Each structure stands twice: as C-alpha cells, then as structure tokens.
Amino acid sequence: MKKVFERPKSLRQAEFTYCPGCIHSIIHRMVAETMDELDITNRTIGVCPVGCAVFMYEYMNCDMIEAAHGRAPAVATGVKRVLPDKFVWAYQGDGDLASIGTAEIIHAAARGEKISVVFINNTTYGMTGGQMAPTTLVGQRGSTCPAGRDPEHTGYPIRVSEMLATLDAPSYIARVTPTSPAGLVKTKKAIKRAFENQLAGKAFSMVEVLSNCPTHWRMTPIESFKWIDENMTPVFPLGVFVDR
Amino acid sequence: MTNRKLMKGNEAICYGAIAGRCDAFFGYPITPQNEIPELMSTLMPDNGHVCLQAESEVSAINMVYGAASTGKRAMTSSSSPGISLKQEGISYIAAAELPCVIVNVQRGGPGLGNTQAGQADYFQTVKGGGHGDYKVITLAPWSVQECYDFMPLAFDLADEYRGPVAILMDAIIGQMLEAVELHDNFEIVDRPKPWAVTGMRERDHNVVNSLWIDVNVMEEVNLRLQARYREAEKNEVRYAEYKVEDADMVFVAYGCSARVCRTVVDLAREEGIKLGLFRPVSLYPFPSNRIAQITKSGCSFMAVEMSCGQMVEDVRLAVNGASEVLFYGRTGGVVPTPTEILDYVKQVYDIAANPTS
Numbered sequence: 001m002k003k004v005f006e007r008p009k010s011l012r013q014a015e016f017t018y019c020p021g022c023i024h025s026i027i028h029r030m031v032a033e034t035m036d037e038l039d040i041t042n043r044t045i046g047v048c049p050v051g052c053a054v055f056m057y058e059y060m061n062c063d064m065i066e067a068a069h070g071r072a073p074a075v076a077t078g079v080k081r082v083l084p085d086k087f088v089w090a091y092q093g094d095g096d097l098a099s100i101g102t103a104e105i106i107h108a109a110a111r112g113e114k115i116s117v118v119f120i121n122n123t124t125y126g127m128t129g130g131q132m133a134p135t136t137l138v139g140q141r142g143s144t145c146p147a148g149r150d151p152e153h154t155g156y157p158i159r160v161s162e163m164l165a166t167l168d169a170p171s172y173i174a175r176v177t178p179t180s181p182a183g184l185v186k187t188k189k190a191i192k193r194a195f196e197n198q199l200a201g202k203a204f205s206m207v208e209v210l211s212n213c214p215t216h217w218r219m220t221p222i223e224s225f226k227w228i229d230e231n232m233t234p235v236f237p238l239g240v241f242v243d244r
Numbered sequence: 245m246t247n248r249k250l251m252k253g254n255e256a257i258c259y260g261a262i263a264g265r266c267d268a269f270f271g272y273p274i275t276p277q278n279e280i281p282e283l284m285s286t287l288m289p290d291n292g293h294v295c296l297q298a299e300s301e302v303s304a305i306n307m308v309y310g311a312a313s314t315g316k317r318a319m320t321s322s323s324s325p326g327i328s329l330k331q332e333g334i335s336y337i338a339a340a341e342l343p344c345v346i347v348n349v350q351r352g353g354p355g356l357g358n359t360q361a362g363q364a365d366y367f368q369t370v371k372g373g374g375h376g377d378y379k380v381i382t383l384a385p386w387s388v389q390e391c392y393d394f395m396p397l398a399f400d401l402a403d404e405y406r407g408p409v410a411i412l413m414d415a416i417i418g419q420m421l422e423a424v425e426l427h428d429n430f431e432i433v434d435r436p437k438p439w440a441v442t443g444m445r446e447r448d449h450n451v452v453n454s455l456w457i458d459v460n461v462m463e464e465v466n467l468r469l470q471a472r473y474r475e476a477e478k479n480e481v482r483y484a485e486y487k488v489e490d491a492d493m494v495f496v497a498y499g500c501s502a503r504v505c506r507t508v509v510d511l512a513r514e515e516g517i518k519l520g521l522f523r524p525v526s527l528y529p530f531p532s533n534r535i536a537q538i539t540k541s542g543c544s545f546m547a548v549e550m551s552c553g554q555m556v557e558d559v560r561l562a563v564n565g566a567s568e569v570l571f572y573g574r575t576g577g578v579v580p581t582p583t584e585i586l587d588y589v590k591q592v593y594d595i596a597a598n599p600t601s
Contacts, residue, residue, distance in 0.1 A: 012449075041444070061444075065452040068332055074309075074310065077303075079314055082311045103299050
C-alpha cells in the first residue's frame with residue numbers, strides 16, 4: 001500500500017504540548033516539511049522563542065537553540081555570521097517579536113541578515129495566560145485588558161510586516177494565514193519562499209502567520225479560524241509586502 | 245623575536261583576542277571602551293574573523309550566545325551600564341554552559357555615572373550579576389601587558405569551564421599607554437565541543453538551552469555548574485604579591501588601585517612604615533586561602549578600591565576575624581592619589597598595628 005501521509009523527517013517523535021486546534025502545530029509541520037523538501041535538515045540551526053513555542057527544540061529534528069525572550073534574531077545573527085554556509089531560521093510569537101524583541105527584529109531585518117524568520121501573530125500572550133499583546137486588536141479582551149484594548153490607554157496594534165517592508169534590505173516579507181485550504185497552500189509556499197531566499201544567499205526573509213489562540217480567545221478552533229478571517233485580516237491584511 | 249609596541253589597554257585586549265583565536269566579536273559603542281569595537285572592526289576581518297556592531301548591548305550579548313552555541317570563540321566588550329544590560333544574556337550563557345569572554349572597562353557609577361575609572365562593578369561581576377545560581381570567572385589586569393596576556397587565557401578558561409569569563413578593567417587600564425610585548429607564547433588548547441550546534445550531519449540533534457521545567461533536572465544542572473566552580477576555585481586562583489613577607493599592613497587591591505597602592509608601599513617604606521601589596525588577579529575565584537595564610541604573619545589588611553567597598557567583603561570573609569581589615573575607597577570616578585592613601589594609612593596605622601591598645 002502506498003503511504004500518503006507521514007511525519008516529516010525534520011519532526012521528532014514527540015508530542016506537541018499545544019492546545020487542541022492551535023495553529024502552531026500546523027506551522028511546525030510546515031517548517032519541518034519545507035526543511036525535508038529542501039534537504040537542509042542536517043545543516044540547519046533553528047532558534048526558538050520564549051512563548052508557547054518555547055519547547056520547539058524538542059519537536060524539531062535539527063540542531064536547536066532556545067533564545068531569551070525576544071532575542072532570537074540576535075542569536076540567529078550570531079550563528080549565521082560565524083557559520084554562513086549553514087541554514088538558520090528563527091521562530092517567534094507576537095509578544096516575543098513585536099514587543100520585547102522589536103529592536104532585534106528591526107535591526108536583523110535592516111542589516112539584511114541572511115536568516116529566515118517565521119512570525120506567529122495570534123494577538124495574545126498565550127503561554128502566560130492571555131494577556132494583551134502588541135498586536136491585540138482594539139476592543140479585543142485579554143487578561144490584562146479585561147474590558148477590551150482601549151487605544152486611549154494602550155494604543156493600537158503594530159503591523160510588523162508593513163513596518164519592516166519600509167526597510168531596503170529584506171528580500172521577502174509576507175503575511176499569510178492557514179485558515180482555509182487555499183490559505184494553507186499559500187502559507188506553505190511563503191515559508192518555502194523565505195527558506196529558498198536564504199539558500200540563494202538573499203537577505204532577510206520573514207513570514208507573518210496570522211494565528212489563533214482558541215484557549216484564551218475562549219472559542220472553538222473553528223470559531224477561532226473564523227475570527228481571524230473576520231477580525232484580524234482587516235487590521236492585518238494578507239499579502240506579499242517585499243519580494244526581491 | 246620581540247614584537248614590542250606602545251598601545252592602550254583597550255587595544256591590547258584586541259590583539260590578545262586575536263592571539264587567543266577569537267572567532268567573533270559583537271559590540272556596541274560606549275566610553276571608555278570604544279577603542280575595542282573600533283580596532284576590532286578592522287582587526288577581525290583582516291584576520292578572517294567576524295566583527296559586528298549590534299543595535300544594543302542586549303543584542304550584542306545574544307549574538308555572542310548564538311556564535312558561542314556553534315563552538316566558535318566569541319566575545320563582547322562594554323562598560324558598566326552596558327554590562328548591566330548584558331546581564332540577562334550572561335545568565336543564559338552561564339546556564340546554557342557556553343564559553344565566551346566579556347570585557348568590562350568599568351566607569352564611574354551607578355546610573356549613567358561618568359566615563360572616568362571606577363571599580364564598582366565588582367559585585368555585579370564576581371557574584372554572578374544576572375539572575376540565578378552562577379558565577380563568572382573574572383580576571384583583573386593591572387597593566388597593558390596583562391590586557392594582552394589575559395585574553396588567550398580567558399578564552400581557554402571559558403572553554404575549559406564552559407562558561408562566561410570576564411576581564412574586569414577600568415577606564416585607566418583601558419586608556420593608558422604602555423609598552424606591551426605581543427608574544428605568541430600561549431598554549432591554546434583545542435577542546436572538542438560535541439555539544440555545539442553546527443548542523444547535525446550524522447549525529448542526533450544538539451540543543452543549546454537553559455530551560456528545565458523539571459525542578460530536579462534544573463537542580464542537577466545547577467549542581468553541575470557549581471561542581472565546575474569548585475574545580476575553578478581549586479585550579480584557577482591567581483594573585484601577585486609585593487613586599488608582603490615582612491609587612492605590618494597589607495593592601496589588597498586589583499587593577500588601577502593596585503598600581504596606586506604599589507607606589508604607596510614604596511613611599512611608606514621610605515618612612516619606615518612596612519606596607520605590602522596583595523593583588524588578586526582572579527577576582528573569582530578569589531584568592532581567599534592565600535589571604536588566610538598571610539593573616540598568620542599577624543599583619544592587618546587594608547582593601548583599597550575605587551568603590552565604596554565591595555571586594556573588601558571578600559577580604560573580610562577570607563580573613564575571617566583573624567586580623568583587622570580596613571578599607572579605603574574613592575568612588576564616582578575619582579582615583580585616589582598615593583599621598584592621600586599614605587595619609588590615611590598614617591591615621592589608622594597605629595590602631596591597626598596594635599588593635600588592642
């Protein structure tokens with residue numbers, strides 16, 4: 001019998017600790033599939049964040065570094081600069097990348113570091129209990145904004161992809177979401193493009209994935225996908241912002 | 245063949261780094277250490293190595309974390325406020341058991357302080373500095389020659405004990421010009437680094453990490469670190485002595501303060517006051533045992549620091565009540581003069597020499 005579906009070689013035999021319906025699992029798989037397809041697993045160093053994906057080093061079957069909160073782009077820079085022939089990716093959430101690590105991501109992008117970044121934006125601090133994030137929508141509730149984000153008090157969500165797209169160095173910046181079959185295909189394509197760019201010696205690539213948090217959003221996974229499409233995409237429009 | 249050059253301590257750090265086969269330097273501008281990133285920005289690429297100016301001290305230390313994870317020899321340099329910013333990264337580096345070298349050209353503090361010489365980062369450097377149970381092996385050069393000599397040693401100690409090693413200087417040691425012999429009389433040991441992340445090839449994946457959810461595993465890791473520190477305390481204690489044998493009172497001072505104290509020893513002896521100088525070279529591990537031995541001669545001690553009194557606590561612990569321990573300090577970037585120290589010695593000398601009278 002022909003095997004039609006299996007675990008990518010770049011994923012270890014480990015149980016994800018993510019909540020049911022969390023998009024992290026999908027994106028982990030896509031990162032692993034892409035490494036398999038490009039045959040780069042054995043020369044990849046992955047850098048994982050602080051946040052829900054903190055245990056990513058247990059899931060990925062490549063060399064891994066667990067970075068301090070927000071510092072993954074700096075750590076990845078250190079690796080890539082001394083090992084320019086290796087493949088280096090960083091994986092970060094919105095608290096990590098768009099709040100505590102804004103300096104690191106902006107300057108890694110501005111320097112045109114030859115790294116690939118996967119940015120999971122789910123508008124919340126999932127691991128610590130659903131607090132307000134830099135990408136939390138106006139009016140959206142969180143455990144530190146129980147009445148909803150008030151722009152008079154805490155401002156507006158940051159559009160990281162658009163911000164980084166103003167820089168000259170990045171070679172690829174795209175925002176995608178896997179909430180539909182077409183979106184899944186586009187998400188995978190974007191990750192592959194970001195990885196291929198690095199292999200081609202091109203500068204900084206980033207894929208922002210609009211993601212969910214059924215647990216803290218207090219929704220079913222299906223409701224959360226719908227919520228992304230209806231509420232997040234108007235604020236964070238999908239598309240390719242840089243491709244050169 | 246001699247290769248004698250006149251240069252600043254900060255410049256000697258750079259040549260010492262090259263001699264110590266430093267692969268990568270990551271820094272950020274801050275006075276009084278700017279000569280280091282400036283010289284490294286040509287010296288490192290000229291020697292085929294990596295030099296990168298980071299966007300912050302925080303990023304610089306995390307670039308070191310990344311480069312050190314691959315097994316390469318990596319370093320950063322900064323001055324007091326910048327070193328404070330690096331503490332998070334240093335804690336992660338210590339926890340992840342990564343070798344690296346951190347140069348601190350101390351300035352006056354706290355806060356933004358000033359750009360003059362200070363020694364008030366002693367606690368921060370030798371007691372850990374960041375969060376958690378860890379230590380940083382710390383070397384304190386007092387000459388431009390030692391700035392050069394200590395860099396290969398620091399990289400070697402970092403590799404051997406798998407942790408960060410600090411070079412603790414001050415604005416004067418960093419900025420002053422002295423002759424330095426750029427020798428290559430170093431034994432560089434290439435230690436295998438099977439833990440490094442380099443792409444797996446045929447082995448299982450390596451992980452550089454400082455997260456251990458299981459408290460028992462976390463304790464095991466902490467005890468492993470502590471075991472290494474005990475080894476370092478056995479093997480890596482370094483100090484120098486000047487006229488200690490017959491001294492009635494022994495200065496304990498490092499770096500710039502030790503230079504001033506050496507002059508005071510000579511001045512005092514001309515007046516018949518028998519002073520000596522004990523200079524800790526490794527501030528961690530601190531030469532406590534040797535100080536305890538010296539107490540048996542019946543001398544008293546005076547710690548002299550460009551701080552309000554930090555190292556003096558380690559001197560007191562080492563002396564453990566066996567002798568009088570006095571302190572003289574200037575702070576905020578003020579360097580004490582030999583005469584003011586001598587005047588203070590004269591004020592307290594009789595009391596210290598005859599504590600019961």
